[in-house]
Amino acid sequence: GESVGLHLPTLSVQEGDNSIINCxxxxxxxxxFIWYKxxxxxxxxxxxxxxxNMDKRQGQRVTVLLNKTVKHLSLQxxxxxxxxxxxxxxxxxxxGADGLTFGKGTHLIIQP
Amino acid sequence: xAVISQKPSRDICQRGTSLTIQCQVDSQVTMMFWYRQQPxxxxxxxxxxxxxxxxxxxxxxxxxxxxxxxxxxxxSTLTVSNMSPEDSxxxxxSVRGLAGSAGDTQYFGPGTRxxxx
Numbered sequence: 001g002e003s004v005g006l007h008l009p010t011l012s013v014q015e016g017d018n019s020i021i022n023c024x025x026x027x028x029x030x031x032x033f034i035w036y037k038x039x040x041x042x043x044x045x046x047x048x049x050x051x052x053n054m055d056k057r058q059g060q061r062v063t064v065l066l067n068k069t070v071k072h073l074s075l076q077x078x079x080x081x082x083x084x085x086x087x088x089x090x091x092x093x094x095x096g097a098d099g100l101t102f103g104k105g106t107h108l109i110i111q112p
Numbered sequence: 113x114a115v116i117s118q119k120p121s122r123d124i125c126q127r128g129t130s131l132t133i134q135c136q137v138d139s140q141v142t143m144m145f146w147y148r149q150q151p152x153x154x155x156x157x158x159x160x161x162x163x164x165x166x167x168x169x170x171x172x173x174x175x176x177x178x179x180x181x182x183x184x185x186x187x188s189t190l191t192v193s194n195m196s197p198e199d200s201x202x203x204x205x206s207v208r209g210l211a212g213s214a215g216d217t218q219y220f221g222p223g224t225r226x227x228x229x
Contacts, residue, residue: 032216043204043220044155046113089154095216099145099157099170100206 012109019080021106023073023090030092034100035064035075037086044089047075077108085110114139114210116221118203124227125195132191133224135205140185142209146178149202149223158203161188195228202226 013019025033031052036044050057050064050073057064063076073090087107091100115138125131135144144161159167159180167180182188192199205221 034218036220041225043116043222046217046219049217091155091218093216093218097143097160097168099147099160100155100218101157102155104154 009104010107010109012111013080014111015082016079019075019077019084019108021075021077021088021090021108023075023103025071025073025090025092025101025103027092027094027101028071029094031095032093033064033066033073034091034093035062035073036089036091037084038089038105039086047088080108080110082110082112084108113217113219114141114207116205116207116219118205118221118224120224121222122225122227124229127196127228129195130191130193131195131226132189133203133205133226135188135190135221137186137207139210141207142185143207144182144188145206145208145218146180146188146190147204147206147220149204151200155204158190161190192226195226197228200226200228 034049035047037047038044048059048062048064050066055066061078065074087105089105090103093100117136119134146158147155148158149155157170158173159169161167161180161182163182177193179191202223202225204223206218208218
């Protein structure tokens with residue numbers, strides 16, 4: 001079936017460096033993509049989203065890039081901080097009444 | 113974003129029993145969903161909770177095992193029936209369609225951590 005997956009399960013970066021988390025999706029009908037951050041013992045927290053008619057969107061310290069040609073999504077976090085340590089999930093949906101399909105998750109570890 | 117609360121936050125249950133999880137939102141929402149997150153795994157959609165009608169279940173999930181109610185636009189329940197240790201997971205409520213937000217933005221509650229012995 002259609003799925004959303006991540007390339008790397010764990011990513012370790014130095015505090016202050018930039019992080020890039022990647023995600024591949026296979027459903028070409030996906031219209032809307034979201035990145036979530038999940039800290040231990042908590043529910044997923046919305047970070048940033050992007051629609052299929054865009055290829056880049058920026059937030060505060062985060063940027064999401066969408067490459068529809070190769071069905072690839074990435075989350076860039078600038079100047080990582082200890083509070084960025086968490087598991088990051090990409091998710092996609094065709095919109096409407098559809099729920100979200102989640103990727104496997106990447107555990108981001110910030111080294112001091 | 114909305115404030116989403118779930119009760120209980122965690123529970124330890126005996127096999128064969130049932131547990132009902134409540135989800136309350138502080139504002140009306142168009143859509144409510146229930147997800148499961150098994151230990152160390154990603155999230156999987158169980159069903160869409162429909163107000164005033166039967167929930168829409170994803171492949172692999174059935175109403176007899178996971179009955180869902182949604183009596184109004186701010187509240188839903190998920191019951192995990194006849195539990196077995198394989199049902200040990202985090203169960204998450206999610207909402208979409210908050211007044212004043214983009215239609216597709218989806219938010220999650222804190223989750224209910226269930227352990228079945």
